[in-house]
Amino acid sequence: VDQALSESVQTLSQIQPHQNGRPAQAYVFIPVFSELFEINHIRTIYHMFLAIFLIFSLSTLTVDYLEHGRLVLEFDLLFYAFGKLGVVTWAWTIMFLYTLLVPYRLLDSWGSLYHKSPSKLGLSLGFGLVLCALQTCVLGLFPVYVVVHNQLPPASRFIVILEQIRFLMKTYSFIRESVPLIINNPPKEGENPRFPTFSSYLYFLFCPTLIYRESYPRNSRIRWKYVGILLCLFYGFYILERLCVPVFRPDTNQTFSKRSMVLAVFHSILPGTMLLLLCFFAFLHCWLNLFAELMRFADRMFYKDWWNSYSFANYYRTWNVVVHDFLYYYGYRDFLWVSALKQPHMTHTTVYFTCMYLNCADP
Numbered sequence: 001v002d003q004a005l006s007e008s009v010q011t012l013s014q015i016q017p018h019q020n021g022r023p024a025q026a027y028v029f030i031p032v033f034s035e036l037f038e039i040n041h042i043r044t045i046y047h048m049f050l051a052i053f054l055i056f057s058l059s060t061l062t063v064d065y066l067e068h069g070r071l072v073l074e075f076d077l078l079f080y081a082f083g084k085l086g087v088v089t090w091a092w093t094i095m096f097l098y099t100l101l102v103p104y105r106l107l108d109s110w111g112s113l114y115h116k117s118p119s120k121l122g123l124s125l126g127f128g129l130v131l132c133a134l135q136t137c138v139l140g141l142f143p144v145y146v147v148v149h150n151q152l153p154p155a156s157r158f159i160v161i162l163e164q165i166r167f168l169m170k171t172y173s174f175i176r177e178s179v180p181l182i183i184n185n186p187p188k189e190g191e192n193p194r195f196p197t198f199s200s201y202l203y204f205l206f207c208p209t210l211i212y213r214e215s216y217p218r219n220s221r222i223r224w225k226y227v228g229i230l231l232c233l234f235y236g237f238y239i240l241e242r243l244c245v246p247v248f249r250p251d252t253n254q255t256f257s258k259r260s261m262v263l264a265v266f267h268s269i270l271p272g273t274m275l276l277l278l279c280f281f282a283f284l285h286c287w288l289n290l291f292a293e294l295m296r297f298a299d300r301m302f303y304k305d306w307w308n309s310y311s312f313a314n315y316y317r318t319w320n321v322v323v324h325d326f327l328y329y330y331g332y333r334d335f336l337w338v339s340a341l342k343q344p345h346m347t348h349t350t351v352y353f354t355c356m357y358l359n360c361a362d363p
Helices: 002-014 032-036 040-068 076-081 085-114 120-150 154-183 198-206 228-248 258-294 312-318 321-339 344-361
Strands: none
Touching (some): 040 228, 076 154, 076 228, 085 120, 085 154, 085 198, 154 198, 228 258, 312 321
8 A cells, every 4th residue: 555655646746747837947937918018009008097097086086076065085995895804814814824834844744754654654644634624624614704703894705715715725735746755755864854944835825826846936136016906906996986886876766677687787897897807907917926026936927818818718728827727737637647537528627617616716
């Protein structure tokens, strides 16, 4: 049994992913939008969106002045959506400290005993069951309890659930990449087992990738230019306040009907599309690039040109490359190897629905 376990891990290590799903040595990718914005004609579109933002702001200020006789800068919608941030902070702190300390210490203890244990399979199963139980309690049930018990508003709830999924995926990647490293490198007499450093694991928890590596390509300096996340936040606020709230909160108490439902849906198509583009630009471009700059992380292929997709499958592969790389290497390829069915269509279907769930939960 021990020999079968070692052979299986060796086979898995042969199909290990490269850096961020690509060869580790060296391609340093820059964001697609950063390349496109170097073209004047494409940058014109960016300026058009800025002009629309200024029009929204001017319209809001003018309407408030004419209706109230003064400038009313009320952000009640933002305050409501991001309410109870104190609860979010302590919940995130607990999840982060658990993810930082517990999986690393368990893996360290397992690695130090693995090559000395007469029953490697029993030791591995024991540590695996303990880790699964802790993961289920702390990163599975605890965030759901916090969200439901405290009745968190939408944005605060979104933050907790996103961080829950991110920590789960980061932990899995770290374990998945470190176990073959420990098994395939038995220490010599008087040496300590080869084990990932704590600093590399800490860096991995903050860098914008879901595939663990002991080192990543790095930039030499930080460029402070990705601050568009705040602009997108206020842009989304103006879209909701001016185009969505009046539709779903009318002044008159009208009864529900098919006509009112159809009108509400079609009135929401344009602002919904704008919000979708804003969420993509804010998270996959501004937010991830901001963290990449802070961590001097050089691989910036967080998305590809999904707007040129010729099929729905190609769209799902290109609009969120970070999640796609994780699902491809840890879902599709590992599931294909474990199943040993040589039926890629079945595996593709399984990973496809998993990808739909994770992409809905983690943009």
